[in-house]
Amino acid sequence: GESVGLHLPTLSVQEGDNSIINCAYSNSASDYFIWYKQESGKGPQFIIDIRSNMDKRQGQRVTVLLNKTVKHLSLQIAATQPGDSAVYFCAESNFGNEKLTFGTGTRLTIIP
Amino acid sequence: GAVVSQHPSWVICKSGTSVKIECRSLDFQATTMFWYRQFPKQSLMLMATSNEGSKATYEQGVEKDKFLINHASLTLSTLTVTSAHPEDSSFYICSARVPTGKAFFGQGTRLTVV
Numbered sequence: 001g002e003s004v005g006l007h008l009p010t011l012s013v014q015e016g017d018n019s020i021i022n023c024a025y026s027n028s029a030s031d032y033f034i035w036y037k038q039e040s041g042k043g044p045q046f047i048i049d050i051r052s053n054m055d056k057r058q059g060q061r062v063t064v065l066l067n068k069t070v071k072h073l074s075l076q077i078a079a080t081q082p083g084d085s086a087v088y089f090c091a092e093s094n095f096g097n098e099k100l101t102f103g104t105g106t107r108l109t110i111i112p
Numbered sequence: 113g114a115v116v117s118q119h120p121s122w123v124i125c126k127s128g129t130s131v132k133i134e135c136r137s138l139d140f141q142a143t144t145m146f147w148y149r150q151f152p153k154q155s156l157m158l159m160a161t162s163n164e165g166s167k168a169t170y171e172q173g174v175e176k177d178k179f180l181i182n183h184a185s186l187t188l189s190t191l192t193v194t195s196a197h198p199e200d201s202s203f204y205i206c207s208a209r210v211p212t213g214k215a216f217f218g219q220g221t222r223l224t225v226v
Contacts, residue, residue, distance in 0.1 A: 032213060043118070043205045043217035044156070089155060091215075098144055098209050102156045 012109045013080050021106045023073040023090035030092040034100070035064060035075045037086045044089060047075070077108075085110045115139055116208050118218025125196055125225055133191045133221045135162075135206030141186035142208035146215075147179070150203040162189040162206075196225045 013019040025033070031052035036044035050057045050064045050073075057064050063076040073090050087107050091100040115138040125131050135145055143164045148156040160181055161169040168181035178200075180192040193200055205220040 034215065036217075041203075041220070041222070043116075043207075043220040046214060046216060049214060098215075099146065099158060099161065100207075100215055101158075104155050 009104070010107045010109070012111055014111050015082060016079055019077045019080050019084070019108060021075045021077075021088050021090075021108065023075075023103050025071050025073060025090070025092050025103075027092065027094070027101070028071065029094045032093050033064070033066060033073050034091045035062075035073075036089045036091060036102075037084075038089060038105075039086045047088075080108075080110050082110050082112060084108060116206065116216045116218045118206055118221055120221060121219055122222040123224070125223070127197055127225055128195055130192055130194045131196055131223060133193075133204055133206075133223075135189045135191070135208075135218050137187045137208045140208075140210050142189075142210075143186060145183060145189040145206055145208045147181065147189075147191050148205045148207065150205060150220075152203075156205060159191075162191075164189075193223065196223070198225045201225045 034049040035047040037047050038044045048059045048062050048064045050066050055066050061078045065074045077084055085108060087105045089105045090103040093100050117136045117138050119134045123131055145162040147159045149159050150156045158171050159174045162181045162183040164183045164186055170176045178194055180194060183189040201224050203220050203222055205217055207215050207217040209215045
């Protein structure tokens with residue numbers, strides 16, 4: 001079936017360094033991708049999104065890269081801070097279908 | 113940004129009772145809302161799509177008679193877990209998408225059935 005998956009379940013990064021979280025998706029029809037941050041006991045928090053007509057989008061300290069050729073999505077967080085420690089999920093959908101399919105999640109731990 | 117509010121944040125109920133969870137879009141109208149369930153250390157699994165003014169659409173394997181969904185207005189959807197059992201204990205989260213496509217989530221509801 002269709003799925004969105006992550007290569008690494010856990011990632012530890014030194015505070016101040018950059019982090020990269022990866023995601024692979026299998027549905028070639030997907031044209032909209034979102035990264036969410038989820039802290040313990042809370043709902044997912046929107047970080048950044050990207051449509052399939054783009055290959056890069058930047059936000060504040062975050063960048064999402066989309067490689068449609070290999071169906072790969074990544075989230076780069078620059079100058080990581082302790083508050084960045086959380087579980088990060090990628091999600092995908094296709095235009096006209098509002099449902100989101102979530103990846104398995106990566107736990108990011110920022111080491112002080 | 114858009115806000116989705118969920119209530120209650122946590123609830124403990126006895127086995128066999130029913131629990132209602134509310135999901136509200138506070139600053140936008142949502143004709144469609146989504147209900148997810150999340151078990152510890154797992155991802156979010158879509159349970160059902162709540163449609164304003166019509167029946168909800170349930171994902172495969174989700175019992176519609178157990179998880180009753182009502183979307184009576186453009187800003188409110190409710191999920192009722194009927195005859196709850198300990199295996200229904202989970203984190204339930206709702207979401208709604210604004211017209212631009214972004215999906216926002218509620219704070220989640222921790223349900224514990226004892």
